[in-house]
Amino acid sequence: MTEVNISIEDSASTPEKVVKIVHISGQLDESNVDEKIKEIYTVVDANPKNLHLIFDFSSLDYMNSKSIGYLIDLYGKLTENGGKVLIAGAKTNIMDILQVVGLTQLIQSFDTVKAAAESLQNSTAETAPTPAPAPVPAPAPTAQIETAPQEPAASTPTAPAETAPQEPAPATPAPSPVVNPSAAQNTAPATPESPASAAPEAPAVAPNPESSDTYKLQ
């Protein structure tokens, strides 16, 4: 099994917002992701509401497409229950992977864990009603909270190979803070893909007499 370590740290939380930092170091690949991801789902199951996860990717050297799938699944589960997923400290190659699969359209990324945590705190401050100024008491303004649309419940993947969780509809595409300018400059523009309502996996098709096709640019 490729080496990877996951540790989960409590961060400043309130009754309305449970914040945890998920530190992942090493490489997430086919040999370990199904097993290791359970540690995160355990935390998610233990905190069914308002769970905010900051993924610290500063020591993550590689992640495969299945780990991306898990990240998207976690995003769906958390956002439908008042929570959030943030990414912090991702290396250039990791950001490249996240961009090519379109995940940066969905999940905000930050330079550091601290910046991500502050972002959560700031959103808390925004939700607090502004005190009415004297001497003319005015009604407290409704806080502008950016929320993800409610999504159908997704099942916890007990057998990761078998589940097909619902992907969330796109939230308002607030641009992610560009935290790694070099990555932003060097990476290709990812094909924007906003996961909408889930569609089933492509069905198997009958064999075609053709045995080979090549795709190439004109």
Add this chain to the structure above:
Amino acid sequence: MDDKNKENKDIKITITLPSTAYFVSGIRDFTLNLVKNTTEFSEQWAFRFQSVIDELCNNAIEYGSSPGSDVRITFNLVHGEFLEIVVEDTGTGREKLKAAQVKKMYEDRRAPGYVFSGIRGRGLAKIVGEWTDELKFEDRPEGGLRVTVKKYMKNPRQNENSLKTGQNSLSSEEIGEHIVIES
């Protein structure tokens, strides 16, 4: 790295490994170092090839192999031209998909508006498809699939420079992806 080795010698490397995910990390490391040290591709592309080879190998292992079978990987490097990677399996996996089926699945997932559901399914379409210029699926006469990907070094696709700093700069004009299916 000796520059003489880099200059004009094309390289072909074939690796056969058991069809288990535990060995793929070694292939990733090998790919990263091969591309970084022997090609004109930039470091960014070296990391991208790492992902490409990982996704192809995982598919070969998961869908095209059974315990005890092998997966074969071939790197064909033509200096200054392209890097080609071929991944072959024995077709002894549970699904036994033919090239045409995999091709159809790939096309479906590349279609605009396709919604990915589930944990899986993104690797071939989103990573391999985006980070290669050619992708070919073939049925091996002896059974199994052969998947060939090719990335040209001097290719303005994706509006980026594939080459290391100091190499030929590429056009900044973005070129959309055009897929041509050979008849």
